[in-house]
Amino acid sequence: MMTTSQGNILIVDDDPKFRRALHSTLHTLGFEIMESWNGEEAIKEVKNRRFDVVLLDINMPGMGGVETCRALRRFSPGLQILILTVRESEDDKIEALDAGADDYITKPFSIPELVARLKAAVRRARTGPPETNKAIVVGNIELDPERRTVRKKQEFLHLTPKQFDLLHYLMAHAGLPITHARLLHAVWGPEYGHELEYLRTYIHQLREKLEDDPASPQYLLTEAWLGYRFSEPE
Amino acid sequence: MGAMKPARPAKVDHEWLRDVWGLSRAARAKLAVLVPYCCSLAAVAICTWLAFHLGLNLASSGFLYLVVVVLVAVHWGFWAATATSIVAVACLNYFFVPPLFTFGVSDPENLVALGAFEFTALVTSRLSHRAQVRAAEAIAERHDSERLYQTSRQILLPDKSREPGSFIASRVREVFELRAVVLFDAVSASTYVSGSSPPDAEQRARAAYFVNSDTFDSDSNTWFCPLRLGVRPVGALALCEGKMTSLMATALASLCAIAMERARSFEKECRIEAARQAEQLRTAVLDALAHEFKTPLSIIWTSSSGLLAAGGMSDTQTELVALVDEQARKLNDLASQLLGAAKLDNTEFKPQREPLLLSDLANAAIRSLERQEWRDRFHLHIPVHETSALADGKLITSALGQIVDNAIKYSIPGSPIDIRVEGSEAETVLTVRNQGLAIAPADRERIFERFYRAPGTQHRPGGIGLGLSIVKRIVDAHHGRVWVESAPDSGTLFSIALPTAANKP
Numbered sequence: 001m002m003t004t005s006q007g008n009i010l011i012v013d014d015d016p017k018f019r020r021a022l023h024s025t026l027h028t029l030g031f032e033i034m035e036s037w038n039g040e041e042a043i044k045e046v047k048n049r050r051f052d053v054v055l056l057d058i059n060m061p062g063m064g065g066v067e068t069c070r071a072l073r074r075f076s077p078g079l080q081i082l083i084l085t086v087r088e089s090e091d092d093k094i095e096a097l098d099a100g101a102d103d104y105i106t107k108p109f110s111i112p113e114l115v116a117r118l119k120a121a122v123r124r125a126r127t128g129p130p131e132t133n134k135a136i137v138v139g140n141i142e143l144d145p146e147r148r149t150v151r152k153k154q155e156f157l158h159l160t161p162k163q164f165d166l167l168h169y170l171m172a173h174a175g176l177p178i179t180h181a182r183l184l185h186a187v188w189g190p191e192y193g194h195e196l197e198y199l200r201t202y203i204h205q206l207r208e209k210l211e212d213d214p215a216s217p218q219y220l221l222t223e224a225w226l227g228y229r230f231s232e233p234e
Numbered sequence: 235m236g237a238m239k240p241a242r243p244a245k246v247d248h249e250w251l252r253d254v255w256g257l258s259r260a261a262r263a264k265l266a267v268l269v270p271y272c273c274s275l276a277a278v279a280i281c282t283w284l285a286f287h288l289g290l291n292l293a294s295s296g297f298l299y300l301v302v303v304v305l306v307a308v309h310w311g312f313w314a315a316t317a318t319s320i321v322a323v324a325c326l327n328y329f330f331v332p333p334l335f336t337f338g339v340s341d342p343e344n345l346v347a348l349g350a351f352e353f354t355a356l357v358t359s360r361l362s363h364r365a366q367v368r369a370a371e372a373i374a375e376r377h378d379s380e381r382l383y384q385t386s387r388q389i390l391l392p393d394k395s396r397e398p399g400s401f402i403a404s405r406v407r408e409v410f411e412l413r414a415v416v417l418f419d420a421v422s423a424s425t426y427v428s429g430s431s432p433p434d435a436e437q438r439a440r441a442a443y444f445v446n447s448d449t450f451d452s453d454s455n456t457w458f459c460p461l462r463l464g465v466r467p468v469g470a471l472a473l474c475e476g477k478m479t480s481l482m483a484t485a486l487a488s489l490c491a492i493a494m495e496r497a498r499s500f501e502k503e504c505r506i507e508a509a510r511q512a513e514q515l516r517t518a519v520l521d522a523l524a525h526e527f528k529t530p531l532s533i534i535w536t537s538s539s540g541l542l543a544a545g546g547m548s549d550t551q552t553e554l555v556a557l558v559d560e561q562a563r564k565l566n567d568l569a570s571q572l573l574g575a576a577k578l579d580n581t582e583f584k585p586q587r588e589p590l591l592l593s594d595l596a597n598a599a600i601r602s603l604e605r606q607e608w609r610d611r612f613h614l615h616i617p618v619h620e621t622s623a624l625a626d627g628k629l630i631t632s633a634l635g636q637i638v639d640n641a642i643k644y645s646i647p648g649s650p651i652d653i654r655v656e657g658s659e660a661e662t663v664l665t666v667r668n669q670g671l672a673i674a675p676a677d678r679e680r681i682f683e684r685f686y687r688a689p690g691t692q693h694r695p696g697g698i699g700l701g702l703s704i705v706k707r708i709v710d711a712h713h714g715r716v717w718v719e720s721a722p723d724s725g726t727l728f729s730i731a732l733p734t735a736a737n738k739p
Contacts, residue, residue: 025540
């Protein structure tokens with residue numbers, strides 16, 4: 001059953017039964033798995049070994065998920081952090097994403113869903129951050145940072161500089177949820193963070209230009225009460 | 235209490251008359267009327283004897299008689315004093331005015347003196363009698379206020395172990411020394427009787443409530459007063475056989491009305507508190523249960539979907555594991571729903587409202603659907619300039635998720651489902667229209683009740699009749715409205731209206 005490793009995963013969760021279920025399943029599916037039962041252990045593991053992805057539970061006794069996430073991010077910038085949340089802890093989720101987590105998945109989840117996320121994360125971990133000047137292509141949309149042009153199905157779209165910056169940031173992190181605060185920081189500047197109305201207006205304008213049906217967007221998705229995600233076509 | 239009782243001469247039963255002559259009560263009462271007159275005569279006789287033997291002149295003896303007249307007036311009233319003064323004038327004339335021992339008057343000066351004496355005696359007795367009456371009235375009034383105060387103190391301190399109606403009736407009867415008290419409570423339509431009341435008293439108390447005016451029945455010596463809160467009658471009071479002024483009866487009725495109302499609100503408060511505690515307990519239990527269920531369920535689901543993803547099983551094995559997978563997921567959804575409902579029931583629950591676009595939330599709700607084929611059935615129509623609604627993003631998305639889920643469950647498979655957002659200045663309305671099972675008019679209100687499932691849907695999969703009650707609870711907490719329209723040909727329309735950010739209530 002074992003083929004070449006799909007990726008090195010560290011599972012961090014305080015529930016041993018949950019770790020066991022995940023461990024066996026993911027191992028069978030070709031991932032290399034290590035386990036930690038709390039944040040402190042996880043940090044030790046990450047210092048000793050190289051992982052592609054850390055699967056991090058957000059509700060843990062002791063050093064919580066958000067704290068762990070912040071610590072991991074400090075000494076391992078390329079590491080992909082996928083947080084495990086429950087439906088009732090949206091605020092923690094935003095906090096963790098702002099603390100440097102790359103993506104999240106809500107418990108309970110189906111294994112195919114998790115595997116898809118893990119594979120995408122492993123790919124990102126192995127390819128590293130996208131080159132800043134290289135054109136980004138997602139689905140029918142092509143963005144050229146150097147020439148500052150955007151094309152949809154080869155047709156040029158006219159974007160204002162702010163619209164372009166916003167789209168650039170979202171496409172550079174395609175597939176990942178970006179919190180409102182992070183978007184505002186990145187596009188408007190560090191002194192911004194609460195101006196949701198700006199974002200809403202610009203996203204609305206971008207959808208008008210980018211989407212086939214702006215009412216049911218395919219690319220610029222709203223992550224309810226969290227932020228936005230530039231969706232990769234399935 | 236005993237010390238406060240003033241002597242009441244009219245009530246004195248002259249028992250010595252019975253002891254001496256064995257007279258009946260009626261005869262004694264008749265004889266008792268004569269007692270003041272006899273005593274007055276005796277007093278005049280003693281004065282005459284004293285004055286005559288001391289050899290007092292006309293003026294001095296006149297003053298002596300005056301003293302007797304005033305004392306009689308103070309003690310037995312004006313008529314006894316008048317009679318005494320006439321006898322006194324006769325005695326003065328007979329014993330002290332020349333010619334002595336005759337009723338003749340030789341000197342006209344003496345005639346003037348006798349006339350002046352009679353006049354003075356009459357005026358003085360009148361005045362002193364009046365003062366006496368006033369004093370007695372004042373004492374009676376003070377006594378009544380004291381009793382009213384005492385009653386109020388007793389009946390306004392609720393005694394939890396006794397029913398307020400009968401407690402109030404018995405306290406009033408005891409304090410005011412009445413033969414019977416009947417209290418009719420119109421709110422609970424019950425009558426409380428203390429003491430032995432006349433047979434028709436209850437009936438007439440009720441009548442006083444309906445007529446809403448005070449009446450006094452002199453035959454049975456009974457007051458019938460309606461109990462009023464403001465101007466609204468809430469019951470009636472009958473006060474049987476006691477000394478009671480109109481003012482007193484009315485005051486007592488007001489007091490009883492207040493005491494009854496107080497007892498009622500006290501009881502209501504207790505009930506509300508008990509209900510609140512029960513609700514809290516229920517919420518806590520539900521919350522704990524759902525949490526305890528969720529952890530193992532999520533592990534079961536992870537394992538079952540893991541088994542399926544790993545593959546390598548026979549068809550039967552795959553089918554069985556798929557069944558476990560599906561049911562685990564369903565149980566998990568139910569646990570989430572229960573948990574959500576418990577959270578909403580919490581009295582401290584308050585939505586965190588902010589201006590949001592309902593179309594965003596609807597999109598999120600659609601995207602969270604499990605299957606692409608379901609997601610593809612939805613068509614969203616939004617205005618060019620959509621106004622933001624004041625909404626708690628999580629809660630409204632979960633409410634929309636429920637409606638979207640229902641739209642799939644109860645519609646013709648594969649048929650399109652339209653979501654439309656329309657806004658006015660005051661509110662934003664989101665409607666979800668699907669084709670399929672029409673909802674009977676009688677069910678349209680009831681489907682929002684907890685655990686209610688419309689006839690014909692009980693055997694459909696997935697649902698315990700909690701979803702729409704949660705939706706309603708969430709929308710209510712937003713000061714919004716939710717309703718359903720349904721017709722066999724035009725389909726079923728669920729609408730949610732939320733106040734806009736400009737119309738913050």
